[in-house]
Amino acid sequence: MKLVTRAQLGWPASAAPAQASTKGVKVHYEGSPVSTKLLSDHDACIAEWKAIRKSHLANTKENYSDIAYNYGACPHGYLLEGRGIGKRTGANGNQDLNKAHYAIVGLIGSEGLTEPNDAMLGAIRDGIELLRQHGAGTEIKGHRDGYATACPGPKLYAWVQKGAPRPAGTVTQPTKPSTPAKPKVSLAHIVYAARRDPAAAQGHTSYKAEVLTVEKALKAEGLLASSYVDGSFGTKTVAAYARWQRSPAGGGYVGDGADGIPGAASLKRLAAKHGFQVVT
Ligand SMILES: [Zn+2]
Ligand SMILES: [Zn+2]
CATH class of the missing domain: 3.40.80.10 (Peptidoglycan recognition protein-like)
Structure with a gap:
């Protein structure tokens, strides 16, 4: 319309x-x-x-x-x-x-x-x-x-x-609001935050909105306490992400593959389950 x-x-x-x-x-x-x-x-x-x-x-x-x-x-x-x-x-x-x-x-x-x-x-x-x-x-x-x-x-x-029929080719007005776009998370931003935030001052944030999206997903998986869903990819978040990497749903990684620094595959698995989009 x-x-x-x-x-x-x-x-x-x-x-x-x-x-x-x-x-x-x-x-x-x-x-x-x-x-x-x-x-x-x-x-x-x-x-x-x-x-x-x-x-x-x-x-x-x-x-x-x-x-x-x-x-x-x-x-x-x-x-x-x-x-x-x-x-x-x-x-x-x-x-x-x-x-x-x-x-x-x-x-x-x-x-x-x-x-x-x-x-x-x-x-x-x-x-x-x-x-x-x-x-x-x-x-x-x-x-x-x-x-x-x-x-x-x-x-x-x-x-x-004739009942005022809509002519072919004219667009029907959408009756439902369109579904909101999925939030986007940049892999590079998340990796930066996971390397930067743990050593930085308490509560330091790098890409807060994107980190929050990931932390909410980790919380929903039962891997991160809600008190650490704060937009800072600190040591607790790194540990939680490592648990995700080790889990079957996260890819079942072991050793260095489960170091808590997100990779494209594990982050995409998390995104697919929790409604966000990974930009690589
Ligand atoms: Zn006109
Ligand atoms: Zn009239």
């Missing part, structure tokens, strides 16, 4: 009334002529969106507190924040209709740019899915459903009646 936020638009927080849930989303078009210039100039989309808000704020008859729509969608696949999440729309025709559905407008109109492209449909779909994650029900309707208007025009309405 490519979202343009109110902050990016330079708009203050919406003063629209709160609306925690709805039956779903209604789709709109602008109704008036829209320039085909939008197709080749995203700056024109942003200018159009700002002009819509300006005209709504100037509309004394409706007395809008903000742009009427929750979101807009441009032909470059951007979802443009209007009132946004948790706000009642002012676009559906009357208060009962506004309470029943949120509103998303495609930046097309009655003349000029009249057909939504796949990128715009994908952005409207992004908006529907985003609102569904924040209180919108599953209904997808057009402005004309329940209100006397041509909106959202024949093309968008035909799409709405």
Whole structure:
């Protein structure tokens, strides 16, 4: 999802009334002529969106507190924040209709740019899915459903009646946060710390964050007391690492191979078990 936020638009927080849930989303078009210039100039989309808000704020008859729509969608696949999440729309025709559905407008109109492209449909779909994650029900309707208007025009309405399917090739919004990257530990840094820290002053640290990652893994293996998980690769940590090297899981090293100074193979075994990454 490519979202343009109110902050990016330079708009203050919406003063629209709160609306925690709805039956779903209604789709709109602008109704008036829209320039085909939008197709080749995203700056024109942003200018159009700002002009819509300006005209709504100037509309004394409706007395809008903000742009009427929750979101807009441009032909470059951007979802443009209007009132946004948790706000009642002012676009559906009357208060009962506004309470029943949120509103998303495609930046097309009655003349000029009249057909939504796949990128715009994908952005409207992004908006529907985003609102569904924040209180919108599953209904997808057009402005004309329940209100006397041509909106959202024949093309968008035909799409709405098909259930507003996401066009092939437009990216689905990820619903789960991506898994965080594994912490990276440099073998060279850890070897440096294991040689430097034991002889240095008590509590000396060389590459503290990376050493902590290794020490936490050694503690989880039951090889290092938590009081020594301090980011300093001191004598206790060296001894604990030697125990890891001697253990079957650590490689079963003997003699000099289990000297407590990490090698690539034993450190990678520890990393694989405890969710970090070794950089060599
Ligand atoms: Zn409408
Ligand atoms: Zn655009």
